[in-house]
Structures are given as structure tokens and as C-alpha cells.
Amino acid sequence: MIIGGRAHDFGKLPVAQLAAKVSKQGYSYIQLALSKAIYGIDCSLGKLSPGLGNYIRDSFKKENVQIAVLGCYINGIHPDIQKRRADIDRFKEHIRFARDFGCSIVGTETGTLKVDGLSDYDNESESAFETLIESLKEITCEAEKFGVIVGIEGGKNEVVSTPQRMRRVLDLIPSNNLQVIYDPTNYISILNFKDQNDLIKDAFNLFGDRMVVLHAKDFVVCNDKINIVAAGMGNLNYELILKQLKKRKPFINILLEDIKEVDMDRSIKFIEQLYNRV
Template identity: 25%
Template structure:
């Protein structure tokens, strides 16, 4: 299993420096975010030559771009904000093809106007779900246009905050262009981050979503009443069991490490996951 990382978790002033650092840290693929190389995560326009520069540096350093972040607030209460998101997503969708990548990630959003990653009590209102369905139709049009696969994940602060909601969304659209990003740390709700809950929560998610997993995220969460995310090996996620579950559903891909807040933690997290993969392979 190959390892990848989020490009935003290594910061360098040049594209060349970014991909050199990704390779040096032990990664062969990356989930790419445009904020790593320009001022915006979801640019409306991309400077001439930037995509060619990113592609050439990725190839030069032997790093495959396996996902591109296309996250905008799909249920923002302001329709104008959603329309802006659609336009920016269209730019990123087109650009992903120039980066030789066919997988773009989504954020199912929040009614919170300050952050699409923050909870709002209206996230589960019927009107929010209707807005999500409309937004999903829009982005799936771009997926058809550019021959892309789009990825959603369970996020405790988003409209799709559980495996049940993710399954419902998948079943509504019934398209091979919509798949699951499996991030175990994101499956926990407030108050659930306890060691005894890890495997049951994982079993439940795989039962509902396992057949639709397109990419696996390697993030961890610390035990406690809150939701304190951290790097792999620094929390309670059972990665050996995670690898077992991925095998059971025939998952063929790699793992994107996520939640690494400081570069000094990369060696520890990479070593932990490499060891877990080696032990799993040699059993």
C-alpha cells in the first residue's frame, strides 16, 4: 500500500520545494490543494503555466496526484455563495484533468457561515438537505463533463455527518461518479472517542459504505469527550483493524495521511503506518 499526504501539511515557497519535500518525507502520492501553490484553495482563475509547473514537478519527484481538493460549502445559506462555489469548483474540476487526476474531493457543508467545517444546528434541517442535493447535481454535471469521480466523507460538523447520511446520499444519486473517502477519525461524534467504540464504529461504517470506498485517509483521534484530531499513531484508531477492513472490501488503493499538524511529526506518523502495513502484509 502506497502512502500519500495532504499538500497543505507541508509548506514550501516554490512548487519544486513542495514536491521535493513530499518525496523526502516518504510519500509517493498526494492529495493536492491549490492553496499550496497560490493564494486560494478554490481559485476562480488559474495563472497561465501553473498547472504545467505542478505537473512537471510532481512527475520529476515521482509523486502522483491522486486527489484534488474541490471543497466549498455546498449548503451555505446564501445562494450567491453557493453559486460562487459552483464556479470555482468548475475551475478546479477542469484543472484536475490537466494534473492527470480524476478524483476530486467535496465538502457536504454547513449552515455555519464562518466555516464549512463547523457545526450549525440547521445542518440537518430538510432545507439544508435540499440544498445539498441541488449542489450535488451541479458538481456531478462537472464530473460528467470532465470524466471525474467525486468523493464525500462523513464529517461530524457537516450535513453528511454519519454513515447513514452518506449512504442515503449515495443511494439517491446511484452514480459511479460519487464515492466515499473513508476517514475513521471523522466517524466519531462528540463523546464517542473511546477505545471500546473504535471497532464497532468502524464495523458499522464499513457495513454501510465499504463497497464504495475510493480512497482511505490515515488520520487519528485522541480519546476524550471532544473531537481532537491528530496524526496516525498518536490516538485511538486501530490501524491494523482498519487495514483488515479495507482488505475485506477489496480496496486496492493507498492511504493519505492527514492530521499532521507539525512537520516534525511526519517521521513518527510515516513510520507507524509503514510498520502497520508491513505487519499486516506479513501475517
């Protein structure tokens, strides 16, 4: 099993301190969102360079930790065109220097129109979807130039709200440089949680061959709401998920997320033990 996590789940720390803390936890791989995880270095647009990438990569390498995903969370459908433009430019910069961080994947969520109090905007609209495709085509074109993978992660509150919409994205952008970061919990809502097995099967049938990373967290239902908990501490059918991964994507990176440090050991053991049984 190749289990890791998100670096910013340890807080925002200086590079050396963060790398040591991640290694002590037992992670061999991380998803590193520079602006969320690293303290003391300005990683804003225009500041990345091969030297900075090498420094951060080597700091983690000294602790035997590899950067599996360079996280660059952008909103590809932001209703403010200037903010959307800045996000796209920042993502393209991450693509250009990803290899210097020892990484081949730059990851993002797919975005939402419901920002800055604009709650009436419809993520399910065709115009929102078309805006996403326009943004993804641009960043995927950049990724093709630099031999880097764009990893996109959908979810129920985003423009790519279902496995079917994810499949549609992949069909409209037929590039092998566009792949999927799959988080099963992201698609779970109070309306469909009882049908989670079908959702999981749909995801693997529709884009199982395009998954490059699994994000691992869990959910419980409380007071008619979905609450996020650490992997193995809720109701997500991990047995079904791990069976599919074992068959379709052996040795894929499984990255824990939305998890407190106190729960990390327990979640790691849960996934490792279940994976060995299925």
C-alpha cells in the same frame, strides 16, 4: 502500501520547492489543494488552464510524486446563495482541468450551515440535506462529462454527519462518478468514541465499495473533548480499518492529514508495519 499526505501540511510554498519537500519526506502521492498549498500562482476561479495543470503536474512528476486528489474545499450548503454558487463554479472548474493535473479525483467536504457566526443553523435538517443533494447533482453531472470522480468526505460537524447519511447521499445520486473519501476520525465524537468499532464497520458495510481514498489521522480523549493527533498516536482502531482495506480496497491511497512534519515518519512506519501484520 500507498501512503501520502496533504500538500498543505508542508505549508504554502512555490511549486518546485513544495514538490521537492514532499518527495524528500517519502510521499509518492499527495492531495493538492491549490489555494492552500501553492504560493505565487493565482489559482482562483477562472485562472485554471491545461497549461497550468501540466506545469504543476510535471513539477511533482520530476520528484516522483503523483497528485492523487485535487482538493477543492467548498461548502455545498452555504446559507449565502452567492457564496455557494461561487463554490460550486470553482469545483466545476477543478473538474474540467483535473486530468491536466494527472488526477482523476476532485475532493471536498460536504459542508455546514454554521458559518459566519450562524451557529443556530441545523446541519441535521432535511432542508440542509436537500441543498447538499442539489449541489452534488450539479457537480456530479459535470464530473460525468469529463470522466472525473467527485470524492466527498463527511464528518460529525457537517451535513453528512454519519455513515448512514453518506449512504443516503449515494442512494439519491446513483452515479459512479460520486465516490467517498473516508476519514474514520471525522465521525468520532465524545458521545460515540466508545462505539468506534461499530462506526467503522458501518462505514465499510454501507459504502466500502465506494471508497477511493482513506484520510489517516487519530484521536485522543482529553477533558471530555476529542483532540486530533497524528495517525498511530491515539485511540483509533487502525487494525480493524486496515484489515477492511486490505480485503476490500487493496492499494487504496492512504493520505496522512492534520499532521506535523516531525510526526510524518512515525505515522508512515506505524501504518506500514500494521498493514503488513493484519
